[in-house]
Amino acid sequence: MIRFVDVHKSYRVGGKDIPALEAFSLDIADGEVFGIIGHSGAGKSTLVRLVNLLERPSGGRILVGDTDMTALAGTALRAARQRIGMIFQHFNLLSSQTVADNIAFPMRLAGGKEAKVIRARVDELLQRVGLEAHANKYPSQLSGGQKQRVGIARALANQPSILLCDEATSALDPQTTASVLELLAEINRDLKLTIVLITHEMDVVRRVCDRVAVLDGGRIVEHGSVADVFLHPRHPTTRRFVNEALPEEAAGAHVPYEHVPGRILRLSFRGEATWSPTLGRVTRETGVDFNILAGRIDRIKDLPYGQLTLAMQGANLDVALQALRDAGIDVEELAR
Numbered sequence: 392m393i394r395f396v397d398v399h400k401s402y403r404v405g406g407k408d409i410p411a412l413e414a415f416s417l418d419i420a421d422g423e424v425f426g427i428i429g430h431s432g433a434g435k436s437t438l439v440r441l442v443n444l445l446e447r448p449s450g451g452r453i454l455v456g457d458t459d460m461t462a463l464a465g466t467a468l469r470a471a472r473q474r475i476g477m478i479f480q481h482f483n484l485l486s487s488q489t490v491a492d493n494i495a496f497p498m499r500l501a502g503g504k505e506a507k508v509i510r511a512r513v514d515e516l517l518q519r520v521g522l523e524a525h526a527n528k529y530p531s532q533l534s535g536g537q538k539q540r541v542g543i544a545r546a547l548a549n550q551p552s553i554l555l556c557d558e559a560t561s562a563l564d565p566q567t568t569a570s571v572l573e574l575l576a577e578i579n580r581d582l583k584l585t586i587v588l589i590t591h592e593m594d595v596v597r598r599v600c601d602r603v604a605v606l607d608g609g610r611i612v613e614h615g616s617v618a619d620v621f622l623h624p625r626h627p628t629t630r631r632f633v634n635e636a637l638p639e640e641a642a643g644a645h646v647p648y649e650h651v652p653g654r655i656l657r658l659s660f661r662g663e664a665t666w667s668p669t670l671g672r673v674t675r676e677t678g679v680d681f682n683i684l685a686g687r688i689d690r691i692k693d694l695p696y697g698q699l700t701l702a703m704q705g706a707n708l709d710v711a712l713q714a715l716r717d718a719g720i721d722v723e724e725l726a727r
């Protein structure tokens with residue numbers, strides 16, 4: 392568990408304390424992939440760097456498991472940091488060292504391991520990130536995606552229980568982003584490692600995260616399961632992020648409703664409900680008519696979901712809507 396208790400952070404700039412993060416409390420559970428999304432300057436990097444105390448909070452406490460990180464210094468802090476791996480947007484690899492030496496670096500730094508143990512661990516990590524054939528190359532000979540894989544292998548070297556990802560896919564093209572996110576999801580599943588991932592893209596959150604916090608101007612404005620936040624964003628900032636990932640036109644938001652007869656409703660289906668013919672059954676049983684204005688089926692991490700924007704009409708419409716809700720479908724009225 393990573394626990395932030397009433398944490399806040401200011402930076403001293405020109406003799407003044409400028410707040411970067413307002414007081415917040417947040418729990419991140421063991422083994423989850425937790426996303427932190429926000430625009431530039433929202434405080435994401437500050438938040439993630441508080442976990443391993445690369446930044447010290449101005450107030451409050453940060454607990455990692457039973458350890459109060461804010462109470463640590465010196466050797467104890469270095470030991471605690473070894474249990475927290477980190478990857479970066481620009482990879483931060485040592486350009487004069489080979490891939491294998493970059494991966495071995497944190498183990499050499501920590502000390503106490505024989506060269507052959509380090510070599511075996513490097514081989515294992517190269518295999519995990521799919522870079523067996525590149526051990527003796529230098530970072531400049533690798534693609535961006537391969538560099539980030541080296542960054543991931545290096546972050547895992549000392550068998551951390553937490554992996555912090557600071558905009559880890561922001562410098563990568565969409566296809567490479569997808570493969571790096573897949574690798575992170577696999578690592579989370581196999582190693583039961585907690586991942587804290589910061590990003591400015593909702594699509595990254597949708598693909599890999601279990602829960603998400605939305606940061607705006609140094610405040611957490613919304614947090615919850617990705618399915619809840621993604622399908623029912625409440626705060627305007629969250630809505631903007633979701634709309635960037637799912638352009639509103641695709642959800643039917645710009646259909647001129649005034650010319651469409653009936654009530655305009657958005658139905659959201661999750662999991663099993665995505666595949667069952669509930670809409671057909673309910674409309675048949677209640678004699679309600681519907682017209683599909685927009686729709687999609689996709690996944691939020693491993694959860695299939697669907698959203699349909701419908702114009703519905705009929706004397707039994709309220710009965711039909713209740714039957715849909717009873718079947719576990721979220722029903723939102725967009726216009727009457």
Ligand SMILES: Nc1ncnc2c1ncn2[C@@H]1O[C@H](COP(=O)(O)OP(=O)(O)OP(=O)(O)O)[C@@H](O)[C@H]1O
Nearest residue numbers: 402403404411429430431432433434435436437438
């Ligand atoms: N070392 C620092 N000294 C002074 N101010 C800082 C420092 N680091 C960050 N800030 C300020 O704190 C606020 C939050 O910055 P932070 O880097 O955490 O945001 P961010 O959401 O990660 O943005 P980006 O995506 O651009 O990195 C910003 O106003 C920034 O200017």
